[in-house]
């Protein structure tokens with residue numbers, strides 16, 4: 083019975099051109115990777131600063147493993163909280179300008195743990211409808227009243243806040259940089275609205291931390307939002323930071339509450355201390371190699387200018403996430419395959435990750451790329467993206 087039901091669902095996925103399969107990666111991350119036995123120029127990882135294979139991260143991890151071993155061994159609350167984890171938390175609090183930070187094993191768990199620890203029955207959660215799946219899942223799991231407002235729409239959010247009953251706590255939750263769109267949430271406006279309506283603001287900076295802001299401290303630095311304005315700041319370490327794991331930063335009360343009540347924090351093994359050591363090394367590099375952020379900004383500009391010249395249907399994004407809107411699943415796959423034939427790897431993002439009719443190529447740029455790499459990408463796109471998808475040139 084179950085097997086047949088599953089087979090039907092799988093067949094349906096195939097028919098919808100939504101079936102996903104994994105490729106075999108046989109190299110470290112970098113501008114060039116070996117996938118399914120072939121080398122590609124890739125624009126699909128989230129290693130925005132090109133740190134995932136940085137020699138200083140590699141040696142930090144090796145050295146820490148020589149001292150601390152491999153396994154975390156136990157949860158943080160039992161006997162797995164090593165001094166390397168602790169140092170990393172202190173550095174993260176320092177960089178983000180918060181009282182404290184708490185490490186989680188993954189960003190998914192950080193979001194699940196935080197939202198469910200803070201909110202429960204009788205409370206109210208308002209999320210941007212394009213929030214990351216982990217935040218939407220967290221909202222549902224919390225048992226709070228959960229609603230989604232229109233993407234980056236302050237007026238829609240305010241209308242909803244006005245209608246809330248007085249009872250219950252209120253949490254507004256957004257991606258600081260939207261993972262499939264690349265645009266940035268209007269955090270200062272959201273913070274002001276949260277204050278006015280007695281709500282807490284939480285931002286997920288998975289795609290901003292390390293990359294945005296002069297020092298790489300992310301969206302809160304970019305907008306100059308302190309702990310009072312943006313009380314729940316979540317960031318990840320597996321994207322721009324090039325390592326693995328995640329954190330939540332905020333007040334003493336927030337962090338102590340998470341330690342007591344966040345189940346995905348409590349009931350899981352601490353990440354390997356050597357992974358924390360790699361993250362610490364990466365935070366050093368944020369400071370010593372600020373050219374990585376500057377180079378990335380230059381590449382983004384070069385790509386956007388070039389794409390505009392080719393009338394490519396780019397979405398409105400200034401970050402390293404540069405989606406090219408296609409529409410239909412099958413066409414997104416066809417373009418991705420066409421690029422692959424040119425030796426360029428870009429992933430086609432389809433429903434349910436994005437809404438139906440919104441399939442896209444999610445192009446991600448990295449400081450590991452050179453200007454010549456960007457030009458090669460533009461050349462390949464020009465060859466592969468059909469005329470019907472080109473947009474009318476913008477009149478300035």
Ligand SMILES: *Cc1c(COP(=O)(O)O)cnc(C)c1O
Pocket residue numbers: 187188189190191193214216257261286288289318319320327328
């Ligand atoms: C990737 C991502 C996460 C999950 O982080 P992991 O550390 O990969 O589990 C959470 N939120 C957003 C917006 C993300 O893009």
